[in-house]
Amino acid sequence: MRWLWWPILLALGGCSIMIPFSPRPIRASAPAGAAALPPEIARVKQSAVRFSGQAPACFKRIEGTGFVYAPQRVMTAAHVVAGVTRSASVTTDDGDEYPARVVAFDPIIDIAVLYVPDLSVPPLIIADAPPGHAYVLAYPVGAEREVVQPIKIDRDVQGVAPDLYEKRKVTKEVLELSGADISPGSSGAPLVVPGGRVAGMVFASSTDAPNRGYALAAVELLPIANDARDATRPVSTQRCDE
Template sequence: MSREGWLMRLLWLPILLVLAGCSIVVPWSLPTGSPAPTGEPAVLPKAGSEGRSVVRLSGQAPTCGRKVEETGFVYAPQRVVTTAQALAGATPSSLAVTTDDGEVYPARVVAFDPDVNAAVLYVPDLPAPPLPIAEEPTGPAQLIGYPKDAEHAVAQPIKIKRTVEAHSQDLYYTHQVTRTVLMLSADSSVAAIGGPLVVPGGTVVGMVFARATQQPADGFALVAEELLPITKDARAATKRVSTRQCEPDRRKPASA
């Protein structure tokens, strides 16, 4: 190993990150889906044409004691991809997507991968145009999605700092997995978990799944190549699959 490689290992090894049910050696501490920081949120511009392809997810997960409130994006006709953590434990009949113009469509989960932390929904009659997914993770990007209480999709400039290999646990802490993750930074809190990272030309190069608690202007995204296997397999899927149980740290406590 080169001298530079050893220096990087020495710099990163003492610091443990926990995100989306996984541990990774990077210089932040971050639980998945961490809440936005207090204070005045940044005012972000409304998304351009790509915003038509980004949707709000809603539903109920009563056994988890929470609502489903997250962003997803259309990658193929009537197919939406988002994080598995958003849908874990959700009641199937409660799931819906809302487009940027306010139209609501019932949705069903047709793919759910707790290893990658990605899921796909089939949304019959959804007219939103797809965004292509590519494998190139470099260059300037925008995070498009719905921060808390946003009525329309917004666009947030994002800097892709580097790519790292995350040696971690699956969503349910049952076995080890390896995921390729983009480390991100922004001028304000990274918003819209589940939103796509879109580069000029309208191509998606990643999907945001967490923000840092100590430094909320930093975030993390799955690279496009992690999404491609599940999205490809579900392009024509219509059969509902289980959203399984809640994440271990989101299960509703038993009554006394």
């Protein structure tokens, strides 16, 4: 494991994000059909969902990705839901939409959990995985359906970056990714390894390295996932991610 300082990162929350470069066009469907995917990836892709919500205080409609990790509980990035107070919902790949509420919000690590009472999608298991091949299951802004992209986990690093509101520096265990187009709307996407487990959650991409992305490692996800497994009470989403 090595240390990394992120001088230039792009958080990938949704359509309100300002992009300092010209991204590649976002495909409207997965680059490979479900039949071409490994069986365990095709089986779990239904557990990734699209998040959307309104943040009236900053005049934003925000989109992102999340994944079901426990019955009726969806994990996503905190910057995806920051400031959202209206119309929070998740949509499955078959188009079914369900109201959601934020029950955990951690702007330091950048993780949030949603309670979706009517959602019956099978949960995914979060577990550590070594570097190697994986898949990102995401809903980029503008994509009509879920996009499944093969990707490579290059290494596990200790990264230092500001928290969501740039009040303090935070050390996180992060997976460096390469080989895929990590686009706006992909924050909160699960990083699924062969076998169907979640090794991390996408939260940012590099602005100066093409096809370079970053995911929070499973060790960062598990404490909040466990604490919010039975949570139902709404919590504040604080202010928008500026």
